[in-house]
Ligand SMILES: CC(=O)N[C@H]1[C@@H](OP(=O)(O)OP(=O)(O)OC[C@H]2O[C@@H](n3ccc(=O)[nH]c3=O)[C@H](O)[C@@H]2O)O[C@H](CO)[C@@H](O)[C@@H]1O
């Protein structure tokens with residue numbers, strides 16, 4: 531199949547689609563299965579490329595991964611000790627998940643090897659918090675030309691860790707390592723994203739003892755043994771927000787089956803302020819453009835419960851259709867506005883700045899990162915030939931092509947498969963006129 535989508539834009543998205551489990555939770559829950567003595571069953575798993583990548587990684591380490599029905603994975607880790615994982619290098623550059631295998635592999639095998647990581651290129655994305663945390667547990671970290679070797683000659687012991695920034699990945703690293711470390715671990719300044727809450731739920735089902743206190747403190751009492759879990763993954767709130775923004779930008783009306791309100795509170799507030807309407811029902815959320823003008827806003831991305839960085843790119847496309855000047859300050863990643871270049875080619879008026887605009891100073895202020903954007907609208911978008919830069923930026927380009935008059939060619943859509951399940955079918959179900967080019 532080609533990697534190009536031809537989009538005949540200019541008509542609103544209308545209809546109903548079903549959302550699935552969150553990419554940013556499912557991959558971590560799959561890794562957690564490595565900690566169990568018995569098989570785990572994960573339900574509501576989306577058919578996305580990242581699930582395939584993690585399946586490959588786990589299989590390499592001796593976990594048998596079997597699909598049951600349409601959306602359930604059964605993960606059996608009983609043979610991990612006897613498996614050889616010589617080919618882990620094959621996973622270099624595929625995703626950021628290999629780093630999260632450290633804790634479980636150290637507990638099971640006494641060592642782990644981490645190839646170069648992949649994931650979206652939206653900033654430098656260092657792993658210093660991960661490595662520093664592992665050292666605090668007693669692990670030895672050796673940097674090699676091909677990756678990082680980590681060993682635990684004396685086992686892993688509970689410890690006190692305070693993160694400089696509430697990193698999602700580093701919080702997950704500490705959780706996946708502490709649950710079987712000897713003694714108590716206290717993690718301060720932890721990330722508290724809903725996907726982390728669901729990972730804690732999975733670990734508790736497996737036998738872990740974890741308490742989440744106020745003020746971003748998580749306490750974990752290590753246990754000797756963990757068992758398999760049975761869990762239904764929480765819905766992907768990024769997929770939900772992305773389709774909601776697509777409805778707004780195209781003046782459409784979509785019902786997103788499975789979308790849930792608590793994880794999306796902050797997004798829903800912003801959607802309403804911009805002028806979009808929504809209706810929360812038991813089985814999902816309807817999002818629509820009510821007609822008339824959309825309103826500009828001032829917005830800052832932040833860690834949960836703030837406005838999520840992964841919502842920023844789809845929202846910016848909708849803001850090109852709002853009247854007046856919107857200001858968006860990206861405080862989570864230093865380099866997440868590259869996708870706006872294609873939007874400018876399509877007729878949007880967007881300027882990016884190094885300064886911290888529209889909020890307080892952030893970690894990236896006074897440095898050379900263009901991390902604030904001013905969007906002036908409404909702009910009439912026109913068709914273009916564009917190449918997808920990263921996962922969310924790519925979906926944003928698709929939204930722009932759907933909102934634009936004329937026929938666009940969007941290249942590199944394979945990147946979008948990493949996080950959006952069967953998005954071509956979903957576009958068709960919403961009445962979009964698209965075809966593989
Ligand atoms: C697979 C997955 O779940 N990806 C999500 C996860 O990414 P990921 O877990 O990689 O993101 P983090 O929360 O760790 O990163 C946040 C910030 O911390 C910095 N940092 C992180 C680790 C570290 O060791 N040192 C360091 O400086 C990063 O460069 C970034 O500026 O959370 C992000 C923030 O919600 C989301 O955008 C990603 O979709």
Ligand SMILES: C=C(OP(=O)(O)O)C(=O)O
Pocket residue numbers: 553625626648649650652840921922949
């Ligand atoms: C940045 C993202 O993911 P990853 O961490 O997998 O690159 C994302 O999902 O938008």
